[in-house]
Amino acid sequence: MDRSPVLPRHWLNLGVLAHVDAGKTSLTEALLQLGGAVAQRGRVDDGTTQTDSLAMERRRGITIRAAVATFYAADVGVNIVDTPGHPDFIAEVDRSLSVLDGAVLVVSAVEGIQAQTIVLHRALRRLDVPTIFFVNKVDRSGADPGRTIRQIQRHLTESVVTLSAVHDPGTANARVEAVGREALCAELAGYDDALLRDWVDHGPPSAERLWQSLRSTKQVSAVLAGSARTAVGVEQLIDATLRLFPTSSGDHTGPTSGQVFKIERTSKRARVCSIRLRTGSLAVRDHVAQGVVTALQIQQPGGAIAGTRATAGQIVQVEGLDQARIGDWIGTRPTDVPAPNFLPPALQSTITAVDPGQQNDLHKALTELADIDPLITLRVRQDELHVSLYGKVQQEVIAETLATEYGIEVVLGQPSVICVERPAGKGYAVLRYGSPEQQYPYTMGVTVEPAAPGSGIELVVAAEHGSLPLHVYGTIEGFRETVFRYLDEPLAAGPNGWQVTDAKITVVESGYPPAAPHPAHVRYTTALVVKEALDKAGTTVCEPIDGVSVEFPSETMPEVLKVLGRYGAIAETTALSSELAVVRGAVRTGSIDALRNELTSAAHGLAVLDARLDHYAPVRRQPVRGRG
Missing domain, CATH: 3.30.70.240 (Alpha-Beta Plaits)
Known part of the structure; x- marks a missing residue:
């Protein structure tokens, strides 16, 4: 018997984005209350919000990890994806954008446009996510909605249509009402020639005709205003999102297609993947490339509940996909979905457990964190652990996460930029089987020399073909491809401890006695001779x-x-x-x-x-x- 909950016919996955302190999480709370999902709005200052569920999010008053909360409006289930606003967590934002049907970009009527607002808007445009602007905090002292809208036109897009009229801004009595139909028609007619003709020929168009024009005029963005703190203007915002953003009932009968945009772990360390299903369905016991679905939870007002099957349009939390990575597609990937585009961190820091006895536990914990966030790279060099970073705030969050969730107090070194090493000259090394210094039954000689900047690693096999262990690797190309993978270990850290790149490595000698070698012998020998040749060549940091x-x-x-x-x-x-x-x-x-x-x-x-x-x-x- 299917125990999945009764769900709406249509779904809208709605992003809420903003610069830090623009009121993004407060707006999410207002949307949930007006949508009937919560009886009382939470407050960021009190740590009672639905989406900032991490203890450190509540303490810091910022969003660190994307979160999903749901409310129902008519026959539409709205999944609100609350995203971080701090630049250190921009990669988390980018992952979330890929699953959205539309976004509300929140701008403070007091502070106005800020640098991160512009960055977020560019990301939304690049991924072609329909966007509504919400000018927040109109009731705060110093609020100037008109100035803020002019900033939007100046810094983000000139093509905006204002749907809200604000009265008494900057006061506790600030109120918002919808602009008149004729005023809205006058604004839209500048972008829609067909609407202008209808107006001239038949008089002011109906409200529904105006919404149709706004939906179809892709280059125009709607601007609404209000106060998330008092919920002024939020009902109008809900109405606008339902009218302007595409909702989907999805193709339930098509092939399964869903994207993993978040991975987290439960209190029992179970791995949970958040997936936006685009087509088809996903059910308990389904086998996919990343594993077998052992449990799933479907978003609904008040939180996710257990179900047996999720269908297109929904966001679902899935257990059992142990091989899944953030960004993976479950099933087929649609051809019209842009790929996420974010750069890996450029900084790194040493990380050490205060209690030396917890160093192994620290390594395991960081491996889990890197699984949750694939842009965190964990490295072990010279018996030290290093973690890659975007910035100081992220460093502090990692330390706090390790302390609160894993019970490991750590010391992080000063962040430093991640460098590389290039060979400075040409070096040669050889290990021959039977010699005192070679413990493995295999001979390999290599040269290491500089390659063109930006070319990466090149491996050339110049040794006599009859001397290659083709009984192990099948073909010369098979030998080359496998030895190329063996280079990861010796090139991970050059003489100065940085990854080596832009190097040409040539296998100039090879040999082995009868019944030898095993692949492990070739791998160990490769690591030794390449490292020695690299030391002789020297490197430039x-x-x-x-x-x-x-x-x-x-x-x-x-x-x-x-x-x-x-x-x-x-x-x-x-x-x-x-x-x-x-x-x-x-x-x-x-x-x-x-x-x-x-x-x-x-x-x-x-x-x-x-x-x-x-x-x-x-x-x-x-x-x-x-x-x-």
Whole structure:
């Protein structure tokens, strides 16, 4: 008997995004209350919100991990995906965006547009997620909704249509009402020629005709206003999301297709995957590539409940998929879904248990955390543990997570940039079976030399083909492919402790006695000779250099250029308009955080810095040993 709950016919997966402190989580609480999912709104300050469930989220008053909460409106089940707003957790935001049908981008009517608001809006546009702007905090002192809407037009998109009229902004008596039909028609007619003709020929169109125009005019975004704290304007926001965003009943009979966008563990350490099902269904005991479904929970008001089958359109938590990774597709992947696009962390830090006896437990705990967040890379070098990071706040969160969830107090070193090593010259090494220094029945000789910057690792097999152990590897190409995988270990840390790249490795000698070697003998010998040859070649430590694009108000050009000059970011190109300027250049990755902070001040909080790894260059100071 199917014990799955009775569910709505249609689903809407709704993202709520904002810069820190714009009121995103408070708005989520208001949506849940008005949707009947909770009797009373939680408060961030009191730590009683539905979506900030982690203890540290409640203490810090910020969202760290994406969370899902649900309410029903008519026959639509709305899954609200509450996402982090802090830059250190931008990868969590990107994962969540890939499962959305629409998004509400919250902007404070007091603080206005901020740098992270612009970053989030760009991500939404890149993934083609329909977006509504909600101008929040209209009841706060200093609120100016009109100024905020002008900032949206200036910094985000000129094509907006205002649906809310705010009265008495900046006071406790602030109230919101829908704009009149004629005023809305006048705004929309500037973007919709067909609507303009209807208006001229037949008079003011109906309200439904105006909603149809707003839905179909893709380049236009609706702007609403209100106060999440008092729920003013939130009912109008709910109505607008249901009218403007696509809802889906899904293709229940099609092939199963769903995306994993979050992985967490229960208090009993069971692995739970959050999946947005796009087509088909997923049931307990179903076999998929990532494992067997042993349990599933379906989102509904008040929290997820156990079910036996989930269908298209739903967000479901699934146990049993032990091989799944964030971003994986369960079943088939649709061709029209963009791939997530986020860069791996550029920083790392040593991490040590305060109690030396817990060091092994620390390694296991970090392995679990890396499973939850694949952009956290755990490395072990020279008997030290290292973890990759986006920034200081993430470092603090990792330490607090280890203390509260695993009972491990840790000490984290000062974050440092992740460098690489390139061979500086040519080195040769050989180990011959039967010699005193070779304990394995296999001979291998290799050379290591520099390759072109950015080329990665190249492996060439130049040894006599008859000397290769083809009885083990089948073909010469099979030998080359397998030995190439063996290079991961010796190249993981060069003489200075950093990963080695841009190297050409040539197998120049090979040999073995009868009935030998085993694959393990080849692997161990490869590691030894490559490491020795690399030591003889020597390496150059290279640091990452980011290509940067800085967008800022034109009037702050002198201050911004001074800051960029101090960081050696010589502008390659400059684009300038009457209001906005864009400068592109290159900056050391290790300086990006400090540069971003100074640009924020120089551009009055409106500088947007896009940074992407461009290349590696030799460090200009004494090489630093890699610790991670």
